[in-house]
Amino acid sequence: MTDSTESFSQRLVKAGTPIFEEILKHPFVQGIANGDLPKEALTFYVGQDFNYLNAFIKVYAGAIQKCVNRKQMAFFSQQIGFVLNSEIHPHHNFCDVAGVEYESLQHEAQAPFTYLYNEHMYNAARTGDLIDVVAAMTPCPWTYIEIGNELVREGKNGEDNVFKPWIDFYANFDGEGDSVLPKMFELLDTEAPKYREEHLKRTEEIFLKSCELEWEFWDQAWNQRGWRFVKPSNVL
Template sequence: MGSGITELLRSSSNDIWSRILNHSFVIELFNGSLPMNKFNFYVIQDYNYLITLTKCQAIIVSKLEDPQVMRTVLELALADVTTELENYNKLLNRLDLRLEDIIKIKPSPTNTAYMNFLLNTCTLGTPYEGLVAILPCYWTYLEIARYHAERLKANPIDVYRDWARVYLSL
């Protein structure tokens, strides 16, 4: 492991990472035993989160001065909007969920608290504080997908496999 700040943060929080990687929801999703109603609930919450993430990225860009950093964040935002949201629109169709219904569903209290934290941090903090606030999502999804890649191969549920494979391509 290197000596960068991310390596230091990662190694100093192994207990948290272990709980994330071994959470029952994650295990069940990757091995295919997660009840579909739980996955549907998650997808609805995550879609709301992705909309908030896009807003946060726009706020961050509006505060940046360095054109190269602006471009990097804009490219990340564009990838999220075009890839993630496009994949979610397809996923909603596969789950027989309609976008117009999804956007009317009130986010859960936990999701609302997290989205408010992100929006507040990005709005009131520096652009770099905003970037640090949104980093865990990308990092965690990538780590989860890599950690459970073998389990995913044997997953009998097509929609779960297809959803998770997106994160293996990061």
């Protein structure tokens, strides 16, 4: 049950914080903090995140279909533009450090956890209400913004860190992203009173699955974990 003094978004963040703490300790994230990551991990991450963000854009479009007013529609439309035009900058930072062309990583097939995460979001967009779609999507900006802010607090964005542009991008993401996280939290809190606790528990599970899949995404890139037996084709 939600505490009477606790908003639904606060409830979700509280539930997801133990997973976020594990994300922050992950070797890939610590590699960003320390300015040292293997080229193979960087390129695997970029190829998979390009795939993931393509799906994220489509789920934003799915959310628009569930909106009840133009203010909501405008928010999701703006975020589509942001992902297309601005969230390429962290990818470029990783590619520059790895010494590869960004375009060469834009045709990779979805690795297992990329596929699972994308399907999880697609399912929320297909079968859920607006609150469920937003819950599936929120862990991505939430965890990345928190990572960026934490690394800045730790002083990890010094000029000697090759990943300073990545850290600074996400530490400043909430301004650059048109306050995406507060608006997502606001949507969750606006929609939550419309539902019984039974539905809100399902929504919380959707959120937590996305949080866990965020951890799996980092781990997949760290270990360059692809399909063992299947050779999937690339699907945008």
